[in-house]
Amino acid sequence: MSKPYLSVENLTQQFPDGQGGTLTVFENANFGIEKGEFVVILGHSGCGKSTIMNILAGLAEPTSGVVKMDGFAVSGPSLDRGVVFQNYSLLPWLSALRNVQFGVKARHRDWSPAKVLEHSRMFLAKVGLEGDVIHRKPSQLSGGMRQRVSIARAFANHPKLLLLDEPFGALDALTRGTIQEELLKIWSGTEQTVFMITHDIDEAILLADRILLMTNGPFARVAESVDITIPRPRTRTEIVDHPNYYAIRNHLVQFLGRRSKELAGQKVEGPQRPETVRIARESAPEPEPDANPRLRAVNS
Amino acid sequence: MASQLSLNQRAAILSIVLLVVGLLIWEAAIPAQKAAEELTEYERLTGGGAPKAGIPPPSDVLAKAWEQLSNPFYDAGPNDKGIGIQIGYSLFRVLSGYFLAALVAIPLGFLIGMSPVAYRALNPFIQVLRPISPLAWMPLALFVIQDSQLSAIFVIFICSIWPMLLNTAFGVAGVRQDWVNVARTHELGHLKTAFTVILPAAAPTIVTGMRISIGIAWLVIVAAEMLVGGTGIGYYVWNEWNNLDLTSVIFSILMIGIVGMVLDAAFAALQRTIAYAE
Ligand SMILES: Nc1ncnc2c1ncn2[C@@H]1O[C@H](COP(=O)(O)OP(=O)(O)OP(=O)(O)O)[C@@H](O)[C@H]1O
Ligand SMILES: [Mg+2]
Numbered sequence: 001m002s003k004p005y006l007s008v009e010n011l012t013q014q015f016p017d018g019q020g021g022t023l024t025v026f027e028n029a030n031f032g033i034e035k036g037e038f039v040v041i042l043g044h045s046g047c048g049k050s051t052i053m054n055i056l057a058g059l060a061e062p063t064s065g066v067v068k069m070d071g072f073a074v075s076g077p078s079l080d081r082g083v084v085f086q087n088y089s090l091l092p093w094l095s096a097l098r099n100v101q102f103g104v105k106a107r108h109r110d111w112s113p114a115k116v117l118e119h120s121r122m123f124l125a126k127v128g129l130e131g132d133v134i135h136r137k138p139s140q141l142s143g144g145m146r147q148r149v150s151i152a153r154a155f156a157n158h159p160k161l162l163l164l165d166e167p168f169g170a171l172d173a174l175t176r177g178t179i180q181e182e183l184l185k186i187w188s189g190t191e192q193t194v195f196m197i198t199h200d201i202d203e204a205i206l207l208a209d210r211i212l213l214m215t216n217g218p219f220a221r222v223a224e225s226v227d228i229t230i231p232r233p234r235t236r237t238e239i240v241d242h243p244n245y246y247a248i249r250n251h252l253v254q255f256l257g258r259r260s261k262e263l264a265g266q267k268v269e270g271p272q273r274p275e276t277v278r279i280a281r282e283s284a285p286e287p288e289p290d291a292n293p294r295l296r297a298v299n300s
Numbered sequence: 301m302a303s304q305l306s307l308n309q310r311a312a313i314l315s316i317v318l319l320v321v322g323l324l325i326w327e328a329a330i331p332a333q334k335a336a337e338e339l340t341e342y343e344r345l346t347g348g349g350a351p352k353a354g355i356p357p358p359s360d361v362l363a364k365a366w367e368q369l370s371n372p373f374y375d376a377g378p379n380d381k382g383i384g385i386q387i388g389y390s391l392f393r394v395l396s397g398y399f400l401a402a403l404v405a406i407p408l409g410f411l412i413g414m415s416p417v418a419y420r421a422l423n424p425f426i427q428v429l430r431p432i433s434p435l436a437w438m439p440l441a442l443f444v445i446q447d448s449q450l451s452a453i454f455v456i457f458i459c460s461i462w463p464m465l466l467n468t469a470f471g472v473a474g475v476r477q478d479w480v481n482v483a484r485t486h487e488l489g490h491l492k493t494a495f496t497v498i499l500p501a502a503a504p505t506i507v508t509g510m511r512i513s514i515g516i517a518w519l520v521i522v523a524a525e526m527l528v529g530g531t532g533i534g535y536y537v538w539n540e541w542n543n544l545d546l547t548s549v550i551f552s553i554l555m556i557g558i559v560g561m562v563l564d565a566a567f568a569a570l571q572r573t574i575a576y577a578e
Binding site: 083 | 478479481482484485486487488496497500501503574576577578
């Protein structure tokens with residue numbers, strides 16, 4: 001079996017728990033992401049999603065284990081791994097346009113200012129920001145606009161891997177829908193690999209090729225990898241009519257509502273790998289929820 | 301009727317009313333000198349009629365201000381220079397000491413803000429040196445530097461360094477990790493990060509420190525110049541006191557206030573240009 005494009009190998013993260021002991025967030029986690037794939041990770045608050053993402057970004061060092069991208073171990077942040085932070089992380093003293101220019105200048109140090117400007121404007125236009133608004137400071141933009149600027153900044157740099165930490169967390173449902181579709185539009189034209197965190201099941205189904213499900217911490221595990229068997233292009237309104245939609249959704253709800261807790265806190269020896277779950281119309285719509293959870297999580 | 305005026309207009313009117321009323325009360329409170337023929341025998345014998353050095357009325361001060369400000373840069377010897385020249389000397393000392401202090405305080409503050417080790421190592425020195433009244437350095441400065449002009453500049457340097465140093469360190473240490481992470485994910489080097497992310501992020505706090513410093517420096521220069529003498533607005537006040545010219549003393553006190561206000565306003569304007577909302 002050839003190695004995936006991005007491979008997470010035996011990743012363990014421990015923190016001091018504040019009472020002199022150690023808190024193991026996750027242990028011996030293993031999973032891979034293929035090139036061009038859109039992977040969403042779902043899990044309850046505090047299970048360690050942001051921790052994984054920070055390690056993938058190179059912003060934090062794991063206690064042990066490695067992340068390999070294209071065969072090379074990740075060490076430190078890189079322009080090849082673009083990050084859209086949960087709280088946008090725009091520089092508040094720069095206008096929307098200058099925030100994007102900031103990124104483009106860092107990526108293409110040899111470009112002329114005119115070229116940087118043109119490129120930045122193009123990507124802002126792709127997320128629907130044109131005209132006067134791009135000269136406003138982030139504090140003068142709505143939450144949705146800030147999020148778009150942040151996405152434009154990340155995409156304008158053509159990173160090979162895009163890491164999105166709950167990018168739409170603070171948005172209302174309507175704005176969310178628009179930006180999700182904009183995100184899909186930009187991504188579909190590229191070879192980019194996306195790893196995204198969310199709490200929203202419908203958002204995950206709309207966007208992902210594959211959803212990774214995490215159990216609750218401590219000793220959280222990436223227990224399942226659910227293939228989203230709904231063809232693209234997808235839209236919010238059409239996917240709900242697809243026969244697989246509710247089967248997948250029920251499975252995710254079951255996992256987050258019940259099994260993520262049942263599977264929690266179990267220290268399991270050896271490398272952990274998510275079990276692949278594929279729900280297609282032909283197969284049973286709902287995997288039996290009564291099956292022994294431990295058996296279900298056995299490595300495949 | 302009053303409600304049709306804007307808040308600023310109403311405030312301005314009230315300010316002017318207060319000023320006029322204040323000046324009138326002051327003017328009325330100063331007893332006029334009696335003319336010699338009205339004096340009684342007793343007053344003449346006890347010398348009560350000799351012109352006394354009393355507090356001058358505001359009309360005299362205004363006349364003095366007009367006279368001085370219509371020719372601020374005359375120079376008629378060491379003890380008789382125009383107010384413009386004196387303020388110029390003071391400003392020169394303040395600004396040179398101040399910029400030297402900024403040159404030291406801002407880079408050092410950056411270092412302290414970025415490095416917890418540097419912070420802990422330097423903190424005891426800062427804590428001991430900071431509460432020392434700047435004038436306490438004067439004898440030592442005069443002895444070591446052997447030059448009163450440079451000693452005054454040194455005193456300004458030492459008093460304006462602390463607010464800038466501490467505010468820079470505080471501002472730099474408080475830069476949001478998210479913004480630093482933005483710099484890191486864009487592979488910016490240390491120097492580039494310092495100038496394009498940390499400096500603008502900490503700038504409001506740094507400029508607040510600079511504003512406090514220039515205020516203190518202007519307070520201190522008056523006292524320093526009273527000590528070292530020669531030139532400057534502080535020396536001018538003291539000299540006019542020795543001449544018992546209270547009109548000039550009051551006039552120069554007003555000028556000190558106005559120059560201090562202008563310096564502060566300049567930094568307030570700078571603060572507004574670099575402020576950002578999160
Ligand atoms: N620097 C740290 N020091 C100590 N504990 C930490 C640290 N960072 C994270 N943790 C702990 O690790 C666990 C996972 O945190 P993480 O931020 O990854 O959760 P998350 O899955 O992203 O949650 P959410 O969905 O709420 O963002 C939490 O229990 C948290 O308390
Ligand atoms: Mg998180």
